[in-house]
Every structure is written in C-alpha cells, then in structure tokens.
Amino acid sequence: MKILSCTQQKEADAYTIAHESILSINLMEKAAGLLAQAISERYDKSHRLVVFAGPGNNGGDALAVARILFLKNYPVEVYLFNVKGTLSEECLTNIQRLKESGFANYTEVSNQFDPPHLGSHDVVIDGLFGSGLQKPLSGGFAAVVQYINASPAQVVSIDIPSGLMGEDNTHNIRQNIIKADLTLSIQMPKLSFLFAENADVVGEWQLLDIGISREFIESAKTNYYITEASEMRALIKPRKKFAHKGMFGHGLLIAGSYGMGGAALLASRACLRSGIGLLTVHTPVCNHDLLQSNVPEAMVQDDVHDRCFAEAADLDNFQAVAIGPGLGQEEITVQALFDQVSNCYIPLVLDADALNIFSSYRNYLTRIPRHSILTPHIKELERIIGRCSNSYERLSKAKELAAHLQCYIVLKGAWTAVITPDGVTYFNPTGNPGMATAGSGDVLTGVILSLLSQGYTHEEACRLGVYVHGLAGDIACQQKGVIGMTSGDIADALPAAWKQLMETK
Numbered sequence: 001m002k003i004l005s006c007t008q009q010k011e012a013d014a015y016t017i018a019h020e021s022i023l024s025i026n027l028m029e030k031a032a033g034l035l036a037q038a039i040s041e042r043y044d045k046s047h048r049l050v051v052f053a054g055p056g057n058n059g060g061d062a063l064a065v066a067r068i069l070f071l072k073n074y075p076v077e078v079y080l081f082n083v084k085g086t087l088s089e090e091c092l093t094n095i096q097r098l099k100e101s102g103f104a105n106y107t108e109v110s111n112q113f114d115p116p117h118l119g120s121h122d123v124v125i126d127g128l129f130g131s132g133l134q135k136p137l138s139g140g141f142a143a144v145v146q147y148i149n150a151s152p153a154q155v156v157s158i159d160i161p162s163g164l165m166g167e168d169n170t171h172n173i174r175q176n177i178i179k180a181d182l183t184l185s186i187q188m189p190k191l192s193f194l195f196a197e198n199a200d201v202v203g204e205w206q207l208l209d210i211g212i213s214r215e216f217i218e219s220a221k222t223n224y225y226i227t228e229a230s231e232m233r234a235l236i237k238p239r240k241k242f243a244h245k246g247m248f249g250h251g252l253l254i255a256g257s258y259g260m261g262g263a264a265l266l267a268s269r270a271c272l273r274s275g276i277g278l279l280t281v282h283t284p285v286c287n288h289d290l291l292q293s294n295v296p297e298a299m300v301q302d303d304v305h306d307r308c309f310a311e312a313a314d315l316d317n318f319q320a321v322a323i324g325p326g327l328g329q330e331e332i333t334v335q336a337l338f339d340q341v342s343n344c345y346i347p348l349v350l351d352a353d354a355l356n357i358f359s360s361y362r363n364y365l366t367r368i369p370r371h372s373i374l375t376p377h378i379k380e381l382e383r384i385i386g387r388c389s390n391s392y393e394r395l396s397k398a399k400e401l402a403a404h405l406q407c408y409i410v411l412k413g414a415w416t417a418v419i420t421p422d423g424v425t426y427f428n429p430t431g432n433p434g435m436a437t438a439g440s441g442d443v444l445t446g447v448i449l450s451l452l453s454q455g456y457t458h459e460e461a462c463r464l465g466v467y468v469h470g471l472a473g474d475i476a477c478q479q480k481g482v483i484g485m486t487s488g489d490i491a492d493a494l495p496a497a498w499k500q501l502m503e504t505k
C-alpha cells in the first residue's frame with residue numbers, strides 16, 4: 001500500500017473528480033456516508049454527537065456526517081468555525097443541505113465561541129482541519145483543540161486529527177493537536193500515523209475506501225509503503241519435491257560471548273525455523289556445549305577464544321553471514337569484527353553489538369560492504385546517527401545513512417521501517433508490544449540470515465523477514481499474552497507464521 005503525502009492526496013481528490021466523472025460534492029457525500037457508517041457502528045444513539053466543523057472540506061465532510069446521522073435520529077449539535085468569512089464551496093453546500101434537512105442545532109462561530117459542556121458520554125466529531133492544514137494551529141483554533149482535549153468526551157477525527165501535519169510535526173505543538181480515540185482516514189494513511197509519538201493523538205485508525213482513482217494512486221510517486229500480506233506471500237520460494245538441504249543455503253552466524261550465549265541460541269533457532277538448509281554458528285568455546293545440546297541442527301565452529309569472538313571466520317562455504325547477537329564489545333572482538341567485515345564478500349547482516357561497536361568507531365562505518373543489512377533498534381541507530389527529536393527526523397537521518405553506506409537499514413519498533421539504499425521505506429504492519437522483550441532482535445537476525453542464505457534478495461530478506469518475525473510475534477501473543485511472551489516464544493511460533501503466510505490468498 002502506498003503512503004502519499006497530504007498534497008498528493010488532494011491531487012488524488014482532484015484527479016478523481018476530473019477523470020472519474022464524479023462531482024466533488026458527491027465524492028464528499030460518499031466519504032460522509034462511510035464516515036457516518038463507521039461512527040454509527042461504534043456509537044449508538046445514546047451518545048450526543050458534537051460536531052466541530054472547519055472552513056474547508058474537512059468541515060464539509062463533518063457537516064455532511066452531521067446531516068446523515070441527524071436523519072438517523074442521533075442527537076447532534078454542530079459548531080461551524082467561519083473566522084475568515086471564506087468557506088469552501090463544498091462546505092457551503094453542506095451548510096445548505098444541513099439546514100434543508102430540518103436541522104436547527106447549528107451555531108456558526110466567527111469570533112466569540114461559547115463552548116458547549118462536553119460530558120463523558122458525548123462524542124466529538126472533529127472536522128476542523130484535514131489534509132489541508134498548512135501549519136500548526138494557533139490562536140482561537142488552538143484554544144478550541146485544547147478545550148476538546150481537556151474534556152472527558154470521546155473524539156472521532158475525520159481524515160486526520162486536527163492540528164496534526166500529515167508528515168513532519170517537528171515544529172508542531174502537541175497540545176494544539178486533537179487527541180482522537182478514533183481517526184477515520186480517507187483512502188490512505190498519513191505518514192505521521194506510523195510514528196510512535198503520534199499514537200496518542202491518532203488513536204486507533206481505520207481507512208475508508210471512497211474510490212479514489214486507482215490510476216492516480218498507481219502512478220503516484222512515493223518513497224513510503226506499508227507492506228501487505230499478499231506481497232509477502234508472493235515472495236516465498238516454492239519447494240520442489242526433490243529438494244535437498246543443499247538447495248536452501250548454508251548460513252554463518254557469528255554470535256554469543258560469555259554470559260550471552262542465549263542470543264546465539266535464539267538467532268540459531270529462528271534461522272533454522274525459517275527454511276535454511278545448513279547453519280554453522282561461530283561462537284567462543286564457552287558456548288560450544290550450550291549450542292550443541294540446545295540446537296543440534298546447527299554445526300558449531302569454535303572461536304580460538306573461550307569467551308568472545310576473537311578471530312574472523314573463513315566465509316568460503318557460506319551464502320550469507322550475520323554478526324552481532326550477544327557478541328560483546330571486547331577489544332579483541334572489535335578487531336575481529338573489522339577484519340571479518342573488511343573481507344566480507346557475501347551478504348552480511350550486522351546487528352546488536354556489531355552495530356554498537358561501529359557506533360564507537362564511526363570512521364570505520366565505510367568499511368561495511370555495500371548492500372549490507374543493519375538491524376538497529378532506535379537506541380542502536382541513534383548511537384550512530386545522533387539523538388533525534390522525533391520519528392520523522394530519525395527516519396530522514398536513517399535514510400541518509402542508508403544512502404551514504406548504500407546499505408539496508410531495518411529500524412525496529414512498532415511499524416518497523418525497512419529502508420533501502422535508494423531511500424524507499426517499507427513499513428511493516430505485523431507485530432505487537434509483547435515483542436519488546438530481550439532477544440526479539442536476535443530472532444529477527446536469525447530469520448534474515450536464513451532468507452539471505454536461501455537466495456532471497458537483500459530487500460526481500462528484510463521485508464519478508466520483518467513481516468514473518470512480526471507475524472510470529474502476533475501468534476506468540478495470542479498463545480502466551482502480551483506480558484508473558486518471550487523471544488523464545490517468537491522463535492517457536494515461526495513455523496506457524498510461515499504456514500499462516502503460505503495459506504494467505
């Protein structure tokens with residue numbers, strides 16, 4: 001699914017009206033019908049609906065919704081804010097239609113606003129501003145937003161919470177953004193919906209398909225996508241009857257140090273449960289028995305050192321290598337990592353302590369081979385790129401790093417972002433807060449190593465790996481609950497995740 005900018009969404013609107021022979025007012029009516037349906041499915045008629053409509057088409061939507069639900073016998077009150085004396089054409093038309101429907105509980109606000117009391121059983125319909133917001137709210141509108149946010153009423157925002165910019169909210173003032181319980185977004189999500197810091201203003205969000213031109217959407221240029229199950233299903237390589245393990249690659253995992261052997265275990269189990277043919281784990285002697293007894297399917301290659309990674313491994317027999325889980329940051333490990341990376345000519349995943357080592361030696365970053373895959377969580381990334389004030393800034397800097405190193409960056413978290421060297425970003429829809437648990441990243445590294453070893457491209461391995469990792473996390477959450485689940489449960493749920501994805505139509 002493409003994520004278009006608010007500007008593009010307005011262009012999509014105009015293109016649809018021009019090419020699909022539908023009047024703007026009728027497109028608005030279609031949107032309003034779907035909005036009203038979504039609202040009535042969630043709130044019964046015991047709730048008073050207090051509609052706040054702005055001067056543009058977001059306000060027009062809100063007025064049409066007010067009319068539709070009034071005619072369905074909802075108790076509705078409408079406040080239209082017409083401070084500049086200019087209303088959009090569709091907004092004016094819907095004022096007219098509202099009045100013609102016999103609706104009387106209508107107040108037009110031009111300067112003085114005496115706000116209604118908003119109780120906990122009331123539902124505010126936020127149609128102040130949508131994709132046409134030009135800059136953060138201030139003055140009277142900011143005061144209205146703060147008044148609504150301070151009330152106990154539920155809030156449903158039309159298209160986007162009023163005051164939230166669709167992409168970059170670096171210069172926005174959070175208290176001047178509507179805190180919605182539900183956002184009913186028209187046709188496509190906005191980029192800002194996918195950023196953690198906006199979760200409290202966007203609330204739960206739903207998309208309403210109003211039939212915006214597919215032709216426009218398909219031809220629109222964007223660097224932002226949300227990965228869909230069907231795309232991931234299509235990536236899975238079929239397995240033929242006469243398959244043998246040599247056809248599914250041999251991966252090398254360099255992981256574990258004294259006291260952190262579990263990371264090597266988790267990554268190994270995940271790797272083997274994602275279809276790889278053969279796995280060798282290069283790990284210090286202290287982990288030898290741990291691995292041999294807990295992951296008998298993996299071969300173990302002892303490092304010369306008994307407590308940490310100390311000597312670069314020979315890569316000749318491997319299709320891909322992953323370095324990092326539980327690696328530690330001993331001086332001897334630092335040197336071994338640089339040696340390993342400098343001579344790496346097969347697909348490479350760098351995770352966890354491998355990334356932390358590079359963040360302490362940033363001038364060595366350019367030694368990372370092109371097209372390597374870096375899998376940082378936010379803190380590991382900010383150790384490399386510096387602290388960021390918000391997700392938009394962090395994403396921009398991550399894209400710069402990916403372009404500079406010509407690498408793939410998997411920025412882990414809710415809506416994990418897979419960033420390609422040319423700056424395309426794929427957001428992942430699977431996963432849940434239960435995955436914020438020790439070892440979850442080790443599991444992902446194992447999955448990506450497995451896919452690279454099987455011949456998936458770097459982009460496929462990242463996107464499919466992240467998708468299935470999150471799906472396994474969702475299955476583990478269903479089985480064990482969001483609190484009790486562990487990363488071991490995620491690894492154990494991988495077979496079910498692969499099976500579920502393969503059955504996706």
Ligand SMILES: NC(=O)C1=CN([C@@H]2O[C@H](COP(=O)(O)OP(=O)(O)OC[C@H]3O[C@@H](n4cnc5c(N)ncnc54)[C@H](OP(=O)(O)O)[C@@H]3O)[C@@H](O)[C@H]2O)[C@H](O)CC1
Nearest residue numbers: 013028031056057058129130131132133134135136137159
């Ligand atoms: N395909 C679709 O996406 C459809 C969307 N619909 C709805 O239309 C809105 C977008 O409507 P639009 O009129 O373009 O914009 P808004 O309603 O969001 O607001 C524009 C007006 O707000 C003023 N404005 C902008 N920023 C500020 C601000 N910071 N403070 C005060 N006023 C502001 C702006 O004034 P200007 O002077 O800047 O022009 C406009 O008056 C979309 O969100 C959907 O709800 C269609 O209904 C269906 C198809």
Ligand SMILES: [K+]
Nearest residue numbers: 129158160162
């Ligand atoms: K809105």
